[in-house]
Amino acid sequence: MIAVFGHRNPDTDAIASALVYAHFLTRQGTEAQAYRLGELNFETSYVLRELGLEAPPLLPELPAGAEVALVDHNESAQSAGNLSELTVTRVVDHHKLGDLSTQTPAYLRFEPVGCTATILLKLFREAALSVEREDARLMLSAILSDTLHFRSPTTTADDRAAVDVLASLAGIEDVEAYALAMFAAKSDLGDTPASQLLKMDYKVFPFGEPAQQWGLGVIETTNPGYVFGRQAELLQAMTEAREAEGLSGVLLSVVDILNETNRTLVPGPAEQQVVQDAFGAEVTAQVADLGGRISRKKQIVPALETYFASRT
Ligand SMILES: [Mn+2]
Structure with missing residues (x-):
């Protein structure tokens, strides 16, 4: 069983990409389980609530040598506390390469696109694997979140094309309205300390x-x-x-x-x-x-x- 997780202080991409990649690996015959490294933000809670999904569990302290897959990060300062003792078998990320090192040869997929989920959609296509509605919605949400619905200068043509494909797979007709609802949920900070x-x-x-x-x-x-x-x-x-x-x-x-x-x-x-x-x-x-x-x-x-x- 491979533990799949995104960075600490998780955002929507860190959570959605962990869920989707764990699902992808399991469908490919490698059993995987998604985890989170912290509390969800209000936007991610909204996305999961709308889908009727539970948040992935908090990552427990893994024994040395345990196999893990990193999504949406690669720097040890943003990862599991004992990352250097773990066996990183896969990384799918869109950040700059930091201090990552691996104990064994690993699958590494880095692309300078706006969101990890944009890369995940490519993995589905390369594997000729259909995208289920729930996964489409998670990936769509992650891309809208990371690119601020294409407002961020990190946005690439690949992210725009992915949103086109995913919106129709997810059954979201009004992408702008959905993105605004996500941003409104994120902005409703209440009396958070x-x-x-x-x-x-x-x-x-x-x-x-x-x-x-x-x-x-x-x-x-x-x-x-x-x-x-x-x-x-x-x-x-x-x-x-x-x-x-x-x-x-x-x-x-x-x-x-x-x-x-x-x-x-x-x-x-x-x-x-x-x-x-x-x-x-x-x-x-x-x-x-x-x-x-x-x-x-x-x-x-x-x-x-x-x-x-x-x-x-
Ligand atoms: Mn990201």
């Missing part, structure tokens, strides 16, 4: 040499006013996370999905300096205007890598 809001879509990255660890959170929302109404609490939660996790800096980008803008919370002077130097951004009252840079993967992380590399 600030520390939890920070961690809902949050990844730790090493930058420079010797590596500094930076925590980069994103809140994608159709209602940025709500998030900025809680700015003081969020800044406090960011400072606490920086101390508790021994990080060099923490940033939280508030992405306005509909207007395609990014205003990023800056908790201290170290973060302010980096944001000014790396992005040439203006910082006013602990908010940096990052303009149209709405993709952490394509626009935030590469700029920070370039910045820190130039300083070492």
